[in-house]
Amino acid sequence: MFDWLFKDEWFPKFDWNWGYTWEIIPRLLEATLNTIIAAGAGYAIALVFGLFLALAQRSKSRALTFIVRELVEFVRSTPLLLQIFFIFYVGPQVGITLSPWVSGMITIGLHYSCYLSEVYRGGIESVPKGQWEAATALNMSTLQTYKRVVIPQAIPPAIPGMGNYLVGIFKDTPMLSVIGVAELIHTANAIGSETWRYLEAYTLVGIIFLALSLPAAGFIRAFESFVRRKLGM
Amino acid sequence: MSLFEFISQYWPRLLSGTGITVAQFLLSSVVAIILALIFALMKMSSNRLVKGAAVTYIEIFRGTSLLVQLYWIFFVLPLFGLTLEKFTAGYIAIGMNAGAYGAELVRGGIMSVPRGQWEAALAINMSSAKRMWRIILPQAVGIMLPPWGNLLIEILKGTALVSLISVTDLMFQAKQINASTYLSAQIFGTALIIYYIIARFMFTPFMRWFEGFMARKLGKA
Numbered sequence: 001m002f003d004w005l006f007k008d009e010w011f012p013k014f015d016w017n018w019g020y021t022w023e024i025i026p027r028l029l030e031a032t033l034n035t036i037i038a039a040g041a042g043y044a045i046a047l048v049f050g051l052f053l054a055l056a057q058r059s060k061s062r063a064l065t066f067i068v069r070e071l072v073e074f075v076r077s078t079p080l081l082l083q084i085f086f087i088f089y090v091g092p093q094v095g096i097t098l099s100p101w102v103s104g105m106i107t108i109g110l111h112y113s114c115y116l117s118e119v120y121r122g123g124i125e126s127v128p129k130g131q132w133e134a135a136t137a138l139n140m141s142t143l144q145t146y147k148r149v150v151i152p153q154a155i156p157p158a159i160p161g162m163g164n165y166l167v168g169i170f171k172d173t174p175m176l177s178v179i180g181v182a183e184l185i186h187t188a189n190a191i192g193s194e195t196w197r198y199l200e201a202y203t204l205v206g207i208i209f210l211a212l213s214l215p216a217a218g219f220i221r222a223f224e225s226f227v228r229r230k231l232g233m
Numbered sequence: 234m235s236l237f238e239f240i241s242q243y244w245p246r247l248l249s250g251t252g253i254t255v256a257q258f259l260l261s262s263v264v265a266i267i268l269a270l271i272f273a274l275m276k277m278s279s280n281r282l283v284k285g286a287a288v289t290y291i292e293i294f295r296g297t298s299l300l301v302q303l304y305w306i307f308f309v310l311p312l313f314g315l316t317l318e319k320f321t322a323g324y325i326a327i328g329m330n331a332g333a334y335g336a337e338l339v340r341g342g343i344m345s346v347p348r349g350q351w352e353a354a355l356a357i358n359m360s361s362a363k364r365m366w367r368i369i370l371p372q373a374v375g376i377m378l379p380p381w382g383n384l385l386i387e388i389l390k391g392t393a394l395v396s397l398i399s400v401t402d403l404m405f406q407a408k409q410i411n412a413s414t415y416l417s418a419q420i421f422g423t424a425l426i427i428y429y430i431i432a433r434f435m436f437t438p439f440m441r442w443f444e445g446f447m448a449r450k451l452g453k454a
Contacts, residue, residue, distance in 0.1 A: 014312045014313055073433065074425075074429055074433075076386075077386055077389075077390070077428065077429055077432035077433055078390065078425045078428045078429050078432070079389075079390040079391075079392075079393035079394075079404065079428060080390065080393075081393040081394060081396070081397075081404060082393055082404055082407070082421060082424055082425055082428065083425070085407070085408065085411070085417075085421055086417070086421040086422070086425060089411060089417035089421060090417045090418045090421060090422075093417060093418055094418075171297065171298040171299070172298070173298075174298045174300040174301060175300060175394070177300075178397065184301075185298075185300055185301065185304065188304075192308070198304075198308040198309055199309050199312055202301065202304050202305045202308060202309050203305070203309065205301050206297045206301050206302075206305060209296060209297040209298055209301060210292075210293065210296040210297055213296045213297070214292060214296050217296075
């Protein structure tokens with residue numbers, strides 16, 4: 001289709017092979033599914049654990065707040081790649097042996113939970129103080145206040161941030177290839193080392209990422225306005 | 234082996250790795266800042282072609298993984314006749330990736346400079362280039378410094394990926410030492426702490442100082 005664009009005299013080493021491309025697409029699509037599963041599971045961990053981190057930073061105990069705050073800062077300012085290695089290699093030394101899959105999803109989930117805790121915190125802090133006072137006046141318990149009053153109002157402003165990190169976690173899954181999780185880059189590397197052709201595999205991986213993350217970003221924007229309308233904001 | 238013994242034995246390799254990491258960080262930051270400025274201005278252009286080029290660049294680099302971009306630049310670009318050395322490929326890839334995110338920050342910063350400033354510069358007959366350089370950008374820098382601080386931390390973390398194309402940075406050294414000694418906790422723990430020290434106790438205070446410096450320059454402190 002684009003053969004006219006790549007004349008041999010321009011790029012002598014560039015030879016896109018369509019037959020080969022169709023051959024590797026099924027393998028890459030399978031790997032795409034793995035990538036989505038890894039990102040989804042990691043995100044689920046991050047959503048739940050991030051909420052705990054956010055609530056812990058709001059607790060009355062100064063020590064707890066300080067420790068969690070420092071932990072979040074530490075995780076946010078060190079490379080995910082290094083954290084993946086750390087959990088995967090140090091775990092067995094202290095008696096926790098995890099498969100690459102589990103270890104990878106836990107690491108990426110914990111990493112992003114620190115980012116999500118900041119998003120939750122911002123959302124919770126955006127709820128006006130009067131709402132808390134009104135809930136107290138109605139004799140609601142803290143749990144009830146969070147569940148019925150604060151969290152529903154904290155979610156809409158948090159959605160853009162939560163959505164960005166969903167796309168972010170998806171784009172960070174290639175790092176799991178270093179411990180042998182069979183996601184897109186891992187598969188592309190395997191294909192490349194079998195045939196010594198990297199052009200098609202890496203280019204397709206890039207296209208697959210674009211094809212998934214651009215619509216996801218649009219979907220998140222639509223979802224945010226949907227939630228806002230639902231809650232009458 | 235205790236942590237102290239460990240460090241006293243391996244500090245030369247850790248130090249040289251840290252040096253490479255810092256070099257990668259500084260070079261990628263420079264590339265990112267220059268690209269962010271160029272593409273932000275291009276995206277604000279009224280020429281459709283220029284604007285389209287900037288939007289395409291930003292969406293491609295924000296829509297794919299840094300690791301994919303790095304591998305593509307290192308393994309595929311040579312087929313187009315452009316072979317980069319691994320060290321160069323590393324900071325170019327990270328800089329191009331962060332530049333796409335930075336372009337949106339620069340654009341946001343420029344847009345949030347009050348309209349009156351634009352009009353005043355026009356009223357005293359400044360050319361548009363001079364207006365941008367002397368009036369708008371300095372104020373925009375003041376506005377966008379905090380998000381740039383976060384982006385530069387992301388760049389620092391991104392430099393760990395260059396170890397995967399065997400640039401001998403801190404991450405690479407840590408992996409090598411781990412492979413030959415199996416002292417995983419010591420080596421990966423030490424590397425984590427080194428990254429943390431660079432980010433938290435060297436870079437963050439510098440950004441605080443720089444934010445204060447800009448605020449004073451702009452007469453806001």
